[in-house]
Amino acid sequence: MNEPLITLDNLSIGYNGQPVLSGITVSISRASFTAILGANGSGKSTLLKTLLGLLPPLAGRINTYGPAGTPLVLGYVPQSVQFDPIYLLTGLEVALMGTFGRVRPGRFVPSVERSFTRECLQTVGAEEFARKRFAELSGGQKQRVLIARALATRPDVLMLDEPTAGVDPTATHAVLDFIWQVIKEREIAVLFVTHDFALVREHAQQVVWLHHGKVEHGAAEELLTPKRLAEILEIGAG
Amino acid sequence: METLRHILSPDFLLRNSVYTSVLVGFACPLVGVFLVVRRLVFMGVALPQISSTGVAIALSLPLWLGFRLTDHGSHSAHELAFVGSITFSLTAILILAFLERRGRGQPESRLGTAYVVAAALSILLLAKNPYGEIGWLDMLKGEVITVHSTDLAWTAIALAIVVATLGLFHKELLLVSFDREMAAILGKNVIFWDVLLYLLIGLTVSMAVLSVGPLIAFGFLLIPALMAHWFARNMRQFTVLASLIGGVAAFLGFWVAYRWDLPVGPTDVVLLGVLYGAAWVITKLLPGGSRAIHGT
Numbered sequence: 001m002n003e004p005l006i007t008l009d010n011l012s013i014g015y016n017g018q019p020v021l022s023g024i025t026v027s028i029s030r031a032s033f034t035a036i037l038g039a040n041g042s043g044k045s046t047l048l049k050t051l052l053g054l055l056p057p058l059a060g061r062i063n064t065y066g067p068a069g070t071p072l073v074l075g076y077v078p079q080s081v082q083f084d085p086i087y088l089l090t091g092l093e094v095a096l097m098g099t100f101g102r103v104r105p106g107r108f109v110p111s112v113e114r115s116f117t118r119e120c121l122q123t124v125g126a127e128e129f130a131r132k133r134f135a136e137l138s139g140g141q142k143q144r145v146l147i148a149r150a151l152a153t154r155p156d157v158l159m160l161d162e163p164t165a166g167v168d169p170t171a172t173h174a175v176l177d178f179i180w181q182v183i184k185e186r187e188i189a190v191l192f193v194t195h196d197f198a199l200v201r202e203h204a205q206q207v208v209w210l211h212h213g214k215v216e217h218g219a220a221e222e223l224l225t226p227k228r229l230a231e232i233l234e235i236g237a238g
Numbered sequence: 239m240e241t242l243r244h245i246l247s248p249d250f251l252l253r254n255s256v257y258t259s260v261l262v263g264f265a266c267p268l269v270g271v272f273l274v275v276r277r278l279v280f281m282g283v284a285l286p287q288i289s290s291t292g293v294a295i296a297l298s299l300p301l302w303l304g305f306r307l308t309d310h311g312s313h314s315a316h317e318l319a320f321v322g323s324i325t326f327s328l329t330a331i332l333i334l335a336f337l338e339r340r341g342r343g344q345p346e347s348r349l350g351t352a353y354v355v356a357a358a359l360s361i362l363l364l365a366k367n368p369y370g371e372i373g374w375l376d377m378l379k380g381e382v383i384t385v386h387s388t389d390l391a392w393t394a395i396a397l398a399i400v401v402a403t404l405g406l407f408h409k410e411l412l413l414v415s416f417d418r419e420m421a422a423i424l425g426k427n428v429i430f431w432d433v434l435l436y437l438l439i440g441l442t443v444s445m446a447v448l449s450v451g452p453l454i455a456f457g458f459l460l461i462p463a464l465m466a467h468w469f470a471r472n473m474r475q476f477t478v479l480a481s482l483i484g485g486v487a488a489f490l491g492f493w494v495a496y497r498w499d500l501p502v503g504p505t506d507v508v509l510l511g512v513l514y515g516a517a518w519v520i521t522k523l524l525p526g527g528s529r530a531i532h533g534t
Contacts, residue, residue: 052423076423086275087416088467088476097413101424106406133471153424 004065005030005072005157005189006051011060013043013050019058020046024215026208028157031187033180035200035220038210044193047210048161051191052076066156073101075155075188079162080142085135091145092130095121098152113152120148124178140171147175151182158182159191164199176203200224241497254385256492258393258449259502263488265397266446266458267466267480268404269439271473274463276415280349281334282459284356285443286452289327291356293447294363296322301367316389316448323448327440335436385449396445400438411435412473450503457507458484465517487513 004027011024020043028034038044049055051062052074066072075098098120099113121127126144129137134145143163150158160179164172176199183190194200200207200220207223209216216223245256273282296318330352338345404411414421414431421428446455462483463476470476491506 049419052419054419054422074423076420078417078419083416084275084277086277086467088470088472089416090472093472094416097409097417097420100409100413100421100426103409105410109409149420 003030004028006065007063008051009061009063011050011062012058013046013055014058015046015055017058021210021213021215022059024060024208026215026217028189028191028206030156030189031183032206033183033190033192033204034206034208035204036191036193036208036210037195037197037200039195042210042212044195044210045161047208048159048191048193052159072156073153075150075153075158077143077146077150077158077160077163079165080139080146081165083134083142087135089134090131091121091126091134091137091141092117094134094145095126095130095148095152098149101153117148117152120151121145123151123182124148125174138171139165140168140175143171143175144178147178151186155188157189157191159193161193162195163192164194164196172199179203197224242493245493245496252384252496254387254390255502256489258385258390259454259488259492259506260485261390261393261397262446262450262454262484263458263462263506264481264485265400265442266455267462267484268401268477269442270459270463270484271466271477271480272411272415272435272439273459274467278335278338279460279464280346280353281331281338283456284334284349284353285327285331285439286447286455286459287353287356287360288330289323289443289447289455290452291360291363292322292324292326292444293319294322294360294367295326298363298367320444320448323444324440327444327447328437331436331440331443332433335432389449393445393449396441400442403434403438407431407434453503454488454506457503457510458488461507461510461514462487465514468517468521483513 006028008024008026012019012022013024014020024047026034036044036047046055050057064072095117096109096114099109099117103109103113118127118130121130124144124147126141126148129141129145134142137145147158147160147163150160158179163175179190179192180203182188192204201224204220207217207220209223222228244250245253247253250256270282273279297315299318334345334349334352337348410421410426410431411434413424414426414428414435418428421431443455443459446458463480465483466476466480470479487510488506491509492502494500494509495502495505
């Protein structure tokens, strides 16, 4: 078992003091692929935003273990549909934003960071989108640029919010194969929010399943067996 | 051409008015770009008017408190006007931006009401004010005739601060505008950068309203940026093109107004409107058409 990067200890999450989910106790290891699975409104995005530090936890603890005691660097890949097309940004300009955490305010992005960002675009097969308008790219192309941006942060953990939403099946497989490649090459942990069972069964090692206010978690091959699925979904119970 | 030579001459009597118009023309679109991409166009219309109400209220204060301004009213009145303008601009932009962020109510109705009430109130207050007769009422109508060298210098300094700050922190301001969540995850203080941007917008609007009046201010805040958005391929081109359109249109507007003895403010804004229409036609003739989907 790899060393843990994040542990959630009896975590309670929600908005304005109102809990959406409680009692979440999960450990995320280095070089792992964890799927956060659940239907719409189950609390997937709330959990992700809490892990990203965008929402405070209502109770419990989030422990992070960065390399040599440094804070963990989180790479976030939001849903590509949330961006306003009015911004005249190229793929490269969007990807460069990943380096802004290391470049002090008032400084230009140095050439070494620009080169690194181009490498990230190349890694995800998005170098041809560098000079194209981000708003004019397809869903799958935008997703690649956003993954390159997250990689440009040099993350310890990559968190993806429904990265295959609005992406065709071929592009979906390409994105997920690529994520696996990144996990192997860079030994980072990946958290992947989705409601797609088939994708989770095929790609994830660990599953955190949010269902009717309860949290089930375990290895994908154990949690997604027909028997366990029937128990969780209460099919044929009683 | 004779008129043009006359205007460009260093001895031209109204040279300060030309310089001020052109300065405002170059600087206003730089903050206007952020109003456009943040979809705060209505705020760009309402803010200059609210700022001018600040001027009117500040100039009415001595009257209400029962004392007269010294130095024939001119300098003291200008200082009061600056305080009123900047106070109202900054307060209004911070409140309106906060309400916008909360996403409650209808922003159009809020901004529309603020605009029309502010416009009526400023005219009403200055009509009953002795300082209204010494040029302030004309200024609010957009008649840029006499600009003192001191006022020109202050405008230049304030706008230079705005331009330098925008240039220096462009990447932070753009990141916070484009993707607030990403900015927060990268450890940026989102509220600080938001407030800085609003302060820059407020300062620009105040200086523009004091120098050339609300009519030119909101004309140059929005129309050049909206036009530039049709033609630019990236944010840098967008910003530079908007500023260039503003600066050139300000000069051309002054030239036309001087040549045919028209008020500068309305001439500038009508000229911008004509350019906007021409630009729209060009986008229709260009391959690919306009970017109507982007809401501009």
